[in-house]
Amino acid sequence: MVLQISDKTQASVQFDPYLYRKDFPILETIVHGKPLVYFDNAATTQKPEAVIQTIVDYYQGMNANVHRAIHYLGETATMAFEEARQKVARFINAPSARQIVFTRGTTEAINLVATAWGEKFISAGDEIILSEMEHHSNLIPWQILAQKVGAKLRFIPFTSEGVLDFEAFEKILSNKTRIISLTYMSNVFGTINPIKRIIRMAKDRGIPVLLDGAQSVPHLPTDVQALDCDFLAFSGHKMLGPTGIGVLYAKINHLENMNPYQGGGEMIQSVWLERATWNEIPYKFEAGTPNIAGAIALGAAVDYLSAVGMKNITLYEQELTTYALKKLAELDELVIYGNAPERGGVISFNLGEVHPHDLSHFLDQQGIAVRAGHHCAQPIMRKLDIAATTRASFYFYNTFEEIDYFVEQLKEAITFFNP
Ligand code: PMP
Numbered sequence: 011m012v013l014q015i016s017d018k019t020q021a022s023v024q025f026d027p028y029l030y031r032k033d034f035p036i037l038e039t040i041v042h043g044k045p046l047v048y049f050d051n052a053a054t055t056q057k058p059e060a061v062i063q064t065i066v067d068y069y070q071g072m073n074a075n076v077h078r079a080i081h082y083l084g085e086t087a088t089m090a091f092e093e094a095r096q097k098v099a100r101f102i103n104a105p106s107a108r109q110i111v112f113t114r115g116t117t118e119a120i121n122l123v124a125t126a127w128g129e130k131f132i133s134a135g136d137e138i139i140l141s142e143m144e145h146h147s148n149l150i151p152w153q154i155l156a157q158k159v160g161a162k163l164r165f166i167p168f169t170s171e172g173v174l175d176f177e178a179f180e181k182i183l184s185n186k187t188r189i190i191s192l193t194y195m196s197n198v199f200g201t202i203n204p205i206k207r208i209i210r211m212a213k214d215r216g217i218p219v220l221l222d223g224a225q226s227v228p229h230l231p232t233d234v235q236a237l238d239c240d241f242l243a244f245s246g247h248k249m250l251g252p253t254g255i256g257v258l259y260a261k262i263n264h265l266e267n268m269n270p271y272q273g274g275g276e277m278i279q280s281v282w283l284e285r286a287t288w289n290e291i292p293y294k295f296e297a298g299t300p301n302i303a304g305a306i307a308l309g310a311a312v313d314y315l316s317a318v319g320m321k322n323i324t325l326y327e328q329e330l331t332t333y334a335l336k337k338l339a340e341l342d343e344l345v346i347y348g349n350a351p352e353r354g355g356v357i358s359f360n361l362g363e364v365h366p367h368d369l370s371h372f373l374d375q376q377g378i379a380v381r382a383g384h385h386c387a388q389p390i391m392r393k394l395d396i397a398a399t400t401r402a403s404f405y406f407y408n409t410f411e412e413i414d415y416f417v418e419q420l421k422e423a424i425t426f427f428n429p
Pocket residue numbers: 052053114115116117118145147148193195196197222224225245386
């Protein structure tokens with residue numbers, strides 16, 4: 011089905027997921043005799059041929075270490091690596107590629123800030139604001155920091171709709187707050203948080219804001235200058251890129267003022283036996299040999315996403331999610347967690363008392379890949395008083411037909427489990 015999507019600012023767009031699916035060889039997989047329906051995109055996305063080929067091309071034609079060798083391969087690899095940094099910078103509208111630090115992923119990017127920025131600028135009695143809906147990646151690094159320096163963590167609660175409680179946020183914001191670190195889009199509820207409003211309030215008080223963009227950057231157009239965030243962390247593998255590569259974007263003054271995160275080669279300028287001086291940004295934060303192939307392939311992923319159009323992706327996924335939610339609402343046995351007015355394509359649910367592992371096993375037998383578990387967000391599960399959920403999460407290569415099939419199979423599951 012070719013979907014006509016229209017929004018207020020753009021003429022109607024033809025969006026044909028089948029056209030893009032041809033670029034993803036893995037989507038042709040047959041699972042237990044059934045065509046694969048891949049609904050685990052919040053965990054990781056599939057890779058188009060262009061990204062896979064970029065990795066092969068790198069190792070076949072330009073493999074060398076970067077920034078060091080004065081030889082053809084070394085210079086070719088360095089140019090491709092730095093070009094990828096430029097592409098990522100343009101993709102999120104960063105003012106300069108110097109503000110793009112390559113990391114292993116969102117997790118490492120947040121740990122970098124909590125350690126290198128946090129240990130320098132947060133001390134005993136200071137407060138760090140997070141929310142109750144954070145992924146462990148945006149919780150544990152701050153717990154470690156708080157324990158080390160004697161700071162206090164404060165949490166914005168979420169409501170029964172899976173939406174941040176803004177009034178509660180206003181109450182915990184104080185002159186003790188040193189940083190606010192929040193997920194832009196929840197990996198459990200799909201909620202798109204009111205980040206702009208939060209950043210505006212933080213700016214009025216001179217408080218920096220870190221955004222966990224692991225779920226937002228792959229699905230929404232991102233403009234760090236318009237957002238005015240201080241830090242943005244995201245992962246390549248959730249946006250068509252390979253695993254083991256991610257990004258920390260930060261404002262120049264933070265990068266200049268922060269301590270290095272790890273020590274080693276590449277991050278230094280001059281080294282003596284007793285001391286050293288640091289390389290310029292972003293290299294000050296990239297100790298050791300980086301994931302060169304990964305970064306270049308992330309550049310290819312960004313090219314692919316830009317060609318599809320981030321706005322088109324957002325609009326199409328909105329249509330897909332609205333359709334899925336409408337059909338799922340017809341199944342009385344299903345409890346859906348989260349009902350935010352602004353949301354992305356992540357749907358968490360339970361089928362009565364059926365254990366999510368049993369349900370996901372059942373769906374797997376029908377070729378459907380969903381996630382079952384706590385989704386690295388145990389505090390959310392605790393607050394909802396459940397052990398786990400089943401989670402379906404979409405990307406632009408998913409189709410309305412797949413959703414119809416998924417709903418049909420859920421009906422079969424209801425008959426089978428009789429919850
Ligand atoms: N934050 C959120 C909201 C996520 O969904 C994830 C991945 N599930 C992460 C952080 C961590 O990303 P990574 O494992 O790629 O570092």
